[in-house]
Amino acid sequence: MFDERDLGRAVGLVATRSFAVKLAAAGAMVGLLAFTMMAPFGVGGEKTVASCPPAWPGNVDDPQINGSLRTQQVAFAKIIDQVAVARGLPGKATLVALMTALQESQLQNINYGDRDSLGLFQQRPSVGWGSREQILDPIYAAEAFFGGAKPPEPPGLVDIDNWPSMSYTEAAQAVQVSAFPDAYARHERTAKAIAEQAGIDLMRAGDPYAGRSGAKPSGETGGGVSTLDDCDGQSLHAGKPVNGVWPVQSATVDDPTTSGRITPRTALWVKRARAELPNLSMTCWDAHLWNPRSDHPRGRACDLMVGADARRSPPARTAGDRIANWSVTTAGQTGVKYVIWYGQIWSARTGKWKAYDGGGGLYDTADATGGHFDHVHVSLY
Template sequence: MYSARDLAQASGLGAAKGAMTKVAAIGGFIVLMVVVMLAPFGARGDQVSAACPPGAPGGANDPQPTGPLRVIQVAYARIIDGVAVSRGLPGQATLVALMTALQESQLQNLSYGDRDSVGLFQQRPSAGWGTVAQIRDPVYAAEAFFGGDKPPSPPGLVDINGWESMPYTVAAQAVQVSAFPDAYARQEDSARSIAEEAGIDLNRPGDPYAGRSGAHPAPSAAPPSAVAAAAQCGGGLTNGKPIAGTWPPEVQSVPDPTGTGGMLTPRTAAWVAKARTALQNLSMSCWDAHLWNPTSDHPKGKACDVMVGADGRKSASARTKGDQVANWTLQTAGTTGVRYVIWYGRIWSARTGQWRPYNGGGVYNPSDATGGHYDHVHVSMY
């Protein structure tokens, strides 16, 4: 086992001079630690694989890794951020890089990938990103992702005019040119969580074009907007704080105003009226027998489904509409008595005030457009 002295010598920090020298030294140290920590788990087949197999996008907000993998992710996040800090890039650049590396490799320095892709960002030697050895150097890989005047030749983040005002997934895609351009936004929550654990300031100011010579485009004062992000997969939903309140039980006593022929609780009927006034042009259905799901709130008159017109994963307008309905519902939940909301593969609870991945509750297929609630927003009341 390595002693603290051995590890310090392996990292080279004691003799490192300058920010980038230290970052490079840490990179070599982390490669060593990856081997050490993953050795007990066997060969590559036992390691956590890349974020997505060839030909398929990664999952949104997968369960957060723990143990050795999380340690590795945090360490590589610090290396990536160290490169950004040494250049003078803003924290936003680090966030885009972390989201990209999570989607491409689960923030692992992989020796394999789709075709000849390797490394944290799954960069390809055949596309001009460098040699395999270079790409698997995490400092080099981060430098290449951020781009600028130094080789390699593919454009990096700072070479993209206006990247700082784009939705994060669009900025990532401008560098990566992936077959799944919307996938990167799915990793924002995970990236922020890792950054927090790593002590990275994602709100750090900086020059978004640091490392690029010549006249820089005027930085945009506007960050990626919720509306723009909602047009991509993964953005646009808000969290909040737990919502306290006492909501006494109610009986079904009001005819369903959505025309199902069933009966709703007064609280649910009042929510329907408010939603129709605030959001307008809603396609909504509330009461339903739901014989296949005896625990459903629909036959109890305590739930409504708001249809968005299409699978939000395939339609930007449907995604935007669903986000608007969900966010309004959360913002008014403290006065309307909303208990939980399910939309776009996530479930929000008034008890926690947070979104988390939705697993189908043992009844629905969460990958299906309806089962995963990608084509409608479900609202349940107390």
Template sequence: MPEPSPSPKRRGRLLRCGAAFVVLLAVAGYLAVQYITGGAGGPGCKVVSGKGDGATYEFSPEQAVNAATITAVGTARGLPERAVTIALATALQESALRNIDHGDRDSLGLFQQRPSQGWGTERQIMDPIYSAGMFYDHLVEVPGYTRLPLTVAAQRVQRSGFPQAYAKHEPDATLLAAALTGRAEATLTCEGRPAATRATGPDAVRSALVRDFGQDAMQQTGAEVNGDAAAPRPAVTAETSGRTVTVPVEQGSGDGRAARERGWQLAHWAVANASALHIERVSYAGREWVAGTTGSTWRTAGDAAGGKNGEGADAVRIRTAQ
């Protein structure tokens, strides 16, 4: 005798359970993608090409912080933009610009360096400043690395089992390097939603600048907090409109191109760190970025930080939310 078919009520329950299961699978898949990609679907950052060719790269605040750190370590050593591009492409391949504590065998960190292979201790490798420095130490020992194909230069350092994998990241790394070295002006933006981690306020910004660029580099710029000259622990006073860190940009002789690039590097660094350090406004050279604005674009500055485009190029001003 054939089994009776399910009642309409039971069929409805089965359909609802099936639909709920599908939704759960979709949510689990979404969370897995967010974990793998570093949460690119959250408050995001974007780099656009300064050439006007429509090229873009979108990434998460976590990735932006790490990319800015890698760039700062390279430029603080006086290395060319090509070195930064190679480093960024390598980190994109090895870790998706995430400072992960796992990998193949004992590989760790942004560049998946191995303690057992002499790259340092686990704690050292998990420090982005250290790991980036170690990568550059090895890269500069490669003869003619700036003239080599990117994948060849990266492989000479990494000794990867997949040597051709770095090449696919070169376009994105090139966009990132142009923005984060300051060569491409006003090309990096972030949404700037405050993160739940990291200390905030002007002192935290100063500490992060010294961490990434080095104490000597910051002393040379004479970074100030609300007008107080750089000191080991500068006095910080609250302004009615927020708190501001001012980083002077030295105007040298010639066309000032190097100084302007330095200014835009610092400005883009601040935007990349906006979520982590609760930065709400960055102003430089008559342009400003404000957290939470539509599209997070750079716009003509509307205050004393710079009026017309080109003014205010003497300093980068970083205002925190707290």
């Protein structure tokens, strides 16, 4: 458990080390209230595909935090990210670090822990992470977590081969070697919320091995947070190429979602989607006068709304992921040709997701609608 005395000690320790944290500490000490938090130790979890926690939203997320604790968490997040930016690391490295610190210390610079563990990442002097004084310096602790050519000896993130290809929780575990390897995944949504509040760009590209000594693994590219490695929703599944012959059909069936007409294949897809996906908000036929190449006026496409810009709404992201994944995994039976969602497009021909280019520049991909962040587009053969 953490109480206000613990946080007061933690803030005091940091205040002598960083001007940025002095400001955070000064604000945090005003009206600091006692609170009860989940302990950072002893949290396990069922391992699932890609090490994402099961069935979010639910009981796998951090409790909602406001007030003084969140102010301090944002301040420490900024320090961690400043170290990553100075290194030239991608936004994904910052996210892994924030998820790790949330699990280990609730993103607090505490001066105690399991055995001799200390600080943001609960690093231990006895296993070579540094002296007590060094570990309690958040800048040093972040540098140590990220690793590289400088001491300490335990491998940090950049020393882990192929870490960008791992899920966030697997990358965190590769550094921490925790007895609870899946526990980091449960902090993803909170880490992203803190990052947004701190003005941190988690989509930032960079060198994932910046500062590493020796050769880097071949074939690795820098990048921000991939939309395909995301536990906010269910993560997007690529599936596989879909082979088959889908004869051309005309729009001869009344569209149950609008006043237009759609193909028999689209009509069957609509019926099945409504039966297997709950509470759909869907429109199919549309004149789409601004885009004569669209499948909508041909009766071969549907848009499924998720209710909000999913970049700012985790429930919308979850809903969109569910729709997109269902569309991809059933494409071989329904005749889905491509799916566009969350700035990505999936093709039945390749069985892969790639960045969406706005239909060759026709749509603004930074816009919620143009980038398909507020709806999933499904086109059929």
